[in-house]
Amino acid sequence: MKVGFYPGCSLEGSSKEYSKSLFAVSEKCGITLEEIKDWSCCGASAAHSLNHDLSIALPARTLALAEKQGLSEIVIPCAACYGRLAASQQAILNDKAILEKTEKYIDMAFTGNVQLLTVFEFLQKYIFPVADQYIVDKLNQKTACYYGCLLARPKDLTKLERPENPMEMEKVMEKAGATPIDWAFKTECCGAGFSMSRTDLVAKLSGRILEDAAERGADSIIVACPMCHSNLDLRRPEIKKQLKKDINIPVLFITQALGLSMGISAKELGLDKHFVPTGKAVSCIVKKEA
Amino acid sequence: MSEFEPKIVAFVCNWCTYAGADLAGTSRTQYASNVRIVRFPCTGRIDFMLLMKAFENGADGVIVSGCHPNDCHYTSGNFHARRRWIVFRSILDLIGFDTDRITFSWVSAAEGKKWANLVDEVTDKIKAKGPFTDLDKLDGVQLKELYDEAITK
């Protein structure tokens, strides 16, 4: 089984472990991920506020390349990348004029018949049917599933059933033998857009998220977006200053947590790449009863 | 030779377009005098065979106009007219009738100006097309005789 894969910048850099763990889990389940050759930036965070045409053409180029490569489905793990690619595809397919203009910009044909999968859709479609035979361990911990903004919104792109209170990650975690907690901040803003420019705001916003998760007894926080991860993981010193207390809950990508339950080693899943030590999450794991 | 003055018959509904044409009058909006209005209670009442009768009797162009969608005095007559027109037009296309000679429009009771513009536009369009002679072309053809025979019965 082969599925296309669009990494985007984060999965090549700051969130390499997200990519690594996704590959590890896929491989375990017999799925081959094929990267789109010569992919370009999705345009997230800047393009769509500067130049509308560019913000459509950039993802369109990547999608056209995927078509050329013969990929009928691509998984886009990064929430921001998914949002941009899906928005671009939708805009082009809904308006012939945009299609014509975009094809001229990218100098390639665009049919739009590549299906885009969020990480949830990918797991649901390819991993879930076979997961039970590979899950050998029980995560055995309380997890706070954190969605942030772009995984759930806008509703017509992400196609979640309850965008104000999504449950997709919780389903995955239950499968992996964890106990998802009910908490208040799962779709609140982590301050992503201010990641570099206003770390003080990031500390304030992300701090509240961590605080609520901690108060409700989470052993780990599960994310599926590189921005969420870096803000919650990387900004702990600023958050500590802000909250005047130390919170040391590890933040795991959904694929890392799932990988752990499949008995994949911490190193293979990139758990050594985190700023907050992940040992606490790993130590909870027990063997799944037969 | 004097300029060709087309004969245009307008089939309009009483509540919107007829009132719109009255409004053009009360606001003294001038328009081409080539149009003759036939008043119907509703565009839903307009039997499209009457359009053919108009052409048969020498009309060069026809306007059908009523209330805008959702504004019909009788709630849905204009929708029926629109549907009938879609079907009717495809039949006319099939037999090779120039459907550009029929203009379907919505003119509300508040659109006197729109009515005047519509009449002017249609008049200009039909002027450019010239007189309607398709029926005359049937002259000498057996069909014409059959046709005459049929209508005199």
Add this chain to the structure above:
Amino acid sequence: MARIGVFICHCGENISATVDVAKVAEEAAKMPGVAYAMDYKYMCSDPGQTKIIEAIKEHKLTGIVVGACSPRMHEATFRKAAEKGGINPFLCEIANLREQVSWVHPRTEATTRKAIDIVRTIVNKVSKDTPLFPIKVPVTKTALVIGGGIAGIQAALDIANAGHQVIMVEKSPSIGGHMSQLSETFPTLDCSQCILTPRMVEVAQHPNITLHTFAEVESVSGFVGNFDVKVRLKARSVDMSKCTGCGTCWQKCPSKKIPDEFNAGLSYRTAIYSPFPQAVPNKPVIDRANCNYFQKGKCGICKKVCPAGAIDYEMEDEIIDIKVGAIVTATGFDIKHTDFFPEYGYGEFKDVIDGLQFERLASASGPTSGEIRRPSDGKIPEKIVFLACSGSRDKAKGIEYCSKICCMYTAKHAMLYKHKHHEGNAYVFYMDIRSAGKNYDEFVRRAIEEDDVHYIRGRVSRIYEKDGKLIVKGVDTLMNAEPVEIEADMVVLATAVVANPDAESVAQKMHISYDKHHFFAEAHPKLRPVETNTAGIMLAGACQTAKDIPDTVSQASAAASKIMGLFSSDEMTREPVVAVVNRCMPPLFTTCTGCLLCLEVCPYHAIEREEIKDRRTGEILKVAAKVNAGLCQGCGTCVAFCRNKSIDLQGFSNQQMLSEVVALLNKPF
């Protein structure tokens, strides 16, 4: 042979300035069928009309064409003159020479030619005119009122007090509607039940009102003055004639865990129940879906304990036929429930409640006897946050409209709370305060200024629970758009007013139109706000759109007065411009083939299927269409659809229209 008179009006100089009126009259005189033609300065003046009347007599005219202003202006005037002259008014027609000729064209020959053409057309039409006579329809002077809320109660009492019979149908076991659930009413803060219950009792005791509760309208047919209505009397399982309303049954009923509709789900009721203590009639019904006897086949306690022997498990729904002349539709409204709001917890937080629930909490007859307590733990909240515009004016929620009553009732709620707990804190998040109405804005100001309710202009993005508190996250747009967070004990959502869930099916039964939100459509938004486009059916109250009590009562009285107007004579007169199916004696002679396409397209359901039977054997000989002249509005859609021209529209017949078209075209323009 027709003898038509043509009268060309100068309209002062309005027509004669650009049309050669003398020429028009001269040409008209030559037209076939024209016996007399003249022109005159003011045809519509008294002397002008006298000239018409005299000419009719002198020249023995059988039809009249007046070339003058638009028929929309003076058709009625000239038809009256024709009638005075002794000819049928429908044989008088107008050639529109002013609005559609003289005012829109310059003085040229072509303009005069157009005038002549138009006169010729109308002469031709008149030559095909037939005398028509106004249709008289008898009126059944009984009104049906659907819905027993304040709208229905007001309309019923007004009509009944005018001396007419009223039949009221209410779907729940008691009349009273939503108003009976309210605690106190704005802007006076008088107790809702204190002003309502006397009126409910008046309805029940009124000699002219027949009350059917626990009943629903099944179907409506017929037309204004003569509706045939089927009403389903749902099986109460309690014999109303025997029951004394003593209450023994509901005290002993073992099914006690059914959410109480009257208390908006804040308490429980039994399976045999009377909705509230002041119910009218105050006799119980059995809710069969929740009754042990009906669901499991065992129990029967109520029957055993009933001292009057009124319990009847075998009772069945009964359909009754009633004849009424007019109908008031007063079926009321519903509100969105808290589970409609994902950002406020999908209805999962017990202490996030809607406005109606707060009414019950604040009501002396409510589940807490008027003490405002949290549904979750019964504690008195120290801080309540009220959210106005919950759903309303929110395109993303699919409700673009303003629910109109929420600004006022939210101010009232906050006030009621503050009156009961002076030390408590009340916050109101709002978009705008819409308090137009007599003493309304003063009321809101009072809440803000005297009762110290904190108004925050801004919306709330999320509510979540933490340590037993509800954290309300919002923004204060008047304070530099600062985010605000309030730790509340209770949140009240002023949820959007929406149409009843069954509004669409009610509208379809009545053949009345409704908008995309399923509110019923009035015939004209400004000039006919209480009528529907089905003659004889009126609207009252919030089934038309969100309304407060004063507006509802006004509309109900307006609907009642429309009906009293209708009932003021024994017969109604209708214009004879209606469709007819060609028929002659014996009745088998019709060209109608009974395809009934006309029945499908008629917007008024005015066409019926008629079976023509052999009188002796009863055998069906033919099926044909039949027009109900009472319902037909004369649009003529059926005529255009008829495949073999068997149906025709009086006054705009096929022959008339064809002769108009032919007459127009046999001369150059």
